[in-house]
Amino acid sequence: MGRNTRKRRTPLATKAIAASAALALGGGGLIWANFYASAHESSNQSWGGNQTKAATAQVATISCPDVGQKLTNVPNQARGEVAGELSNLDRQITDAYQRLATTRDAQARDTSFVQNSILQPLQDRRKVILDRIRLEITRVGGTAPGDLDTLATCTAQNANQTTGGQQQNGDQQQGGQQQNGDQQNGDQQQGDQQQGDQQQGDQQQGGQQQGGQQQGNNGQQQNNGGQAGNGPAAADFVDITKVQANVQAKPRQSRNASTGTFTTRCGVNANKNHNTDNVIVAPGVTNGAHHLHDYVGNQKVNAFSSNNTFLQGGTSCQNKNDLSSYYWPVVRVQDGSQDFDQNADGGGKEGNVGKILVPAQAQIKYVGSPTAKVVAMPQFLRIITGDAKTTTNGLANANAHWSCTGFENKVQLTTQYPICPQGSKVVRTFAFQSCWDGQNVDSANHRTHVAFADANGNCQNGFKAIPQLTMRLVYNITPPVIQNGQVKNAYAVDGFPEQLHKPATDHDDFISVTTGGLANKIANCVNRGQNCA
Numbered sequence: 001m002g003r004n005t006r007k008r009r010t011p012l013a014t015k016a017i018a019a020s021a022a023l024a025l026g027g028g029g030l031i032w033a034n035f036y037a038s039a040h041e042s043s044n045q046s047w048g049g050n051q052t053k054a055a056t057a058q059v060a061t062i063s064c065p066d067v068g069q070k071l072t073n074v075p076n077q078a079r080g081e082v083a084g085e086l087s088n089l090d091r092q093i094t095d096a097y098q099r100l101a102t103t104r105d106a107q108a109r110d111t112s113f114v115q116n117s118i119l120q121p122l123q124d125r126r127k128v129i130l131d132r133i134r135l136e137i138t139r140v141g142g143t144a145p146g147d148l149d150t151l152a153t154c155t156a157q158n159a160n161q162t163t164g165g166q167q168q169n170g171d172q173q174q175g176g177q178q179q180n181g182d183q184q185n186g187d188q189q190q191g192d193q194q195q196g197d198q199q200q201g202d203q204q205q206g207g208q209q210q211g212g213q214q215q216g217n218n219g220q221q222q223n224n225g226g227q228a229g230n231g232p233a234a235a236d237f238v239d240i241t242k243v244q245a246n247v248q249a250k251p252r253q254s255r256n257a258s259t260g261t262f263t264t265r266c267g268v269n270a271n272k273n274h275n276t277d278n279v280i281v282a283p284g285v286t287n288g289a290h291h292l293h294d295y296v297g298n299q300k301v302n303a304f305s306s307n308n309t310f311l312q313g314g315t316s317c318q319n320k321n322d323l324s325s326y327y328w329p330v331v332r333v334q335d336g337s338q339d340f341d342q343n344a345d346g347g348g349k350e351g352n353v354g355k356i357l358v359p360a361q362a363q364i365k366y367v368g369s370p371t372a373k374v375v376a377m378p379q380f381l382r383i384i385t386g387d388a389k390t391t392t393n394g395l396a397n398a399n400a401h402w403s404c405t406g407f408e409n410k411v412q413l414t415t416q417y418p419i420c421p422q423g424s425k426v427v428r429t430f431a432f433q434s435c436w437d438g439q440n441v442d443s444a445n446h447r448t449h450v451a452f453a454d455a456n457g458n459c460q461n462g463f464k465a466i467p468q469l470t471m472r473l474v475y476n477i478t479p480p481v482i483q484n485g486q487v488k489n490a491y492a493v494d495g496f497p498e499q500l501h502k503p504a505t506d507h508d509d510f511i512s513v514t515t516g517g518l519a520n521k522i523a524n525c526v527n528r529g530q531n532c533a
Helices: 012-026 050-058 076-101 104-109 113-139 148-152 195-200 307-311 518-527
Strands: 061-063 155-157 237-239 261-264 293-297 325-329 331-334 355-357 361-367 382-386 401-404 417-419 426-431 468-475 481-483 486-488 490-493 507-511
Touching: 061 076, 061 113, 076 113, 104 113, 113 148, 113 155, 261 518, 325 468, 361 518, 382 426, 401 417, 417 490
Parallel strands: 237 417
Antiparallel strands: 061 155, 261 361, 293 325, 325 507, 331 355, 331 490, 361 468, 382 507, 401 426, 426 468, 481 486
């Protein structure tokens, strides 16, 4: 069975979304009405009445089990084929969400429409893919999870169930987020904890959610928002000056701590090296990410890249021995502007609209362990930090950090975007997993070969401490304005359309590729307590 390397055909629903997004952009404002109308109604239907309110109250998005995270033991011989099938599942969800977003009138008229016309057909299609995944695993002698069939069923998720904006005072985090915070035992984070994954039922506070009510007759949706209709919403933002301090002290350093730092300067992607692939999760699949990435470091990274390609890729880093790939979802400002990909897969066709913002600064730094010396990262180590699907997966693997310059040592947010005061800039920070199993450069679900240190800074289960990759991205963003429960001039990270552009979906990807002994130099610098660049 070959990998899914062909671009998918654009369904009618997608074209309707692209057209309505274009209308919203062309008007220079935040317009949702046409997006929510069905394709044949978009030009002549008013959306200020109870009909749309009822539809919005029913369903905000689609929640499907993340099959990839359940596949922890896929034989190497089958991983390529399985990754292709997982990408097919993502495409199915995207198509189903687009149908959900363009049939609001039908949903209002028929309470069984979502189940019968969207969820049941989606379940049937997912069963076919899951059967193929089982076949690929068993064909090479592996054992597929016994409960694979149970992962076929998707559910409708109401607006007040979606992750984001749960806490008026911001996230109550329990880690020193930038370096040794967000400590995990295995994959369970102790920073940014949400009691019992309460994001599935958290109530929006302080009137942040207006129950899906629309203001006037312009069709603006409070639950989903965004100029393409799938987020962010007003509840996804918070004035950072009103958030209580939540950054706690880092773990105490032991005598064996590795206290040095190594900074690599790789630019801010000013040359606009973008694509919507993800070579780690979806190798060989065009548009496998369904959203756009910024790339710095290695300059030849796409779905079809290989380890050999990386070694020939060149780099944007000043240190030419650093051929590593550092890539993250772009940030866009939703002020009615548009960018080159408004009619493209991964861009406007999938709800990622607005002008792409280039970071004003991009700092990439490797830091040490508070309790141990580090070993050098192995060649071609792959790490993904955060989770692009937290809106439906929950926050167990969330690792997003949002703040403002002047507030980073006091406040870090995961489930809300900050509104920064005048003169302050938006900051995204990532602290990657810093413990490695000592054997594998990747794993079937791209998580189990690495882990976070525990709350005291120790690696568990025989894992070894490696230099911890940290990244700090700074953006010049005009502060959004919240008026009457609506957000104007919003900004958001790109994401899968059904994830509603929630801040918790932020994530970062890394492939370690070095030459000239650089990996050892980084480890030695950190272990000696030096500050190198």
